[in-house]
Amino acid sequence: MIPELPEVETIVRDIRPRLLGRMVTGMIIRSKAQAHILKTSPDNFYQGVILQTIQTVIRKGKYIIMPLSNDNVLVIHLGMTGQVLLHEVPDVVDLEDHLDRFDKHTHVVLELMDQSSDPLPDIELHFRDPRMFGNIWLVEDANDINNLDVPGLKGLGPDALGIELDTFKRSMRNRRSVKSSLLDQTKLAGVGNIYADEACFSAKINPLTKGIDLSPGQLMRLWFAVKTVLKEGIKYGGSSTSDYVSADGNKGSYQDHHRVYGRLGQKCVECDDVIERIKVSGRSTHFCPSCQIRGDSS
């Protein structure tokens, strides 16, 4: 689970072509969504979304952003266990009469109609989230897609896939641990716990190393490693350590390529040592004590 940049990117690439130009013709907002997930009133959400057309679907960091035809913008963050699932609806159905087609963790359903002259079947977008850390915002009358009034999205750092080396170096230049800085979304958008650990291993840097203690060579290795592990994650459709699935319900396979995350006690893929796990910034952190020696500025 744990949707990070590669998981969100996989979802966005999957749903964008399928949602483009579709109109929201109906919706269900269930009670838990009101209490936890939806960051506006159900009435407001309904009024702001109904009969609007999805202009595009983009990703910023771990956020999914959908501008609508009325200049409102739908923003989704999947939290830890959130899922966006698309289901084709074969025939016209009364949504309220078919509540059994989703479980108790599906909190919001949008019915989406294709508007072309030879229309494709209706699609339902299901927002499902067992742990309910996910959020859905509706930004009204957005005049700048790059400055949406959503907590976390304002002040989001440069996207980890595209960040320049110099910017990355500046972001790491502090007394905090490398792991902590990699997770800081205001410095670097998109990296979470899994890819932070994988990037540190790939760069042969101990996650506890302070940013200011990194050599120029280490900084460049880490910058390169972040991009590399994220691209690998996208290539394999994300990591499915427990219940992350793409919009089709397919599991990613990057977890089979993790080199440290989730491999506590297993043999390092590069030496004879064994992967250890510690807590850094409150997050479980996996590393090889031989490959990632602290203070090694080689």
Next chain:
DNA sequence: ACAGGATCCTGGGGGC
């Protein structure tokens, strides 16, 4: 300024 902890939340696993 930064680390560390609590908070939100529920499914799953271990222990008894």
Next chain:
DNA sequence: TGCCCCCAGGATCCTG
């Protein structure tokens, strides 16, 4: 079998 407790962590808030 079942119950209790703890753990997982993205983002935010609070404290030291």
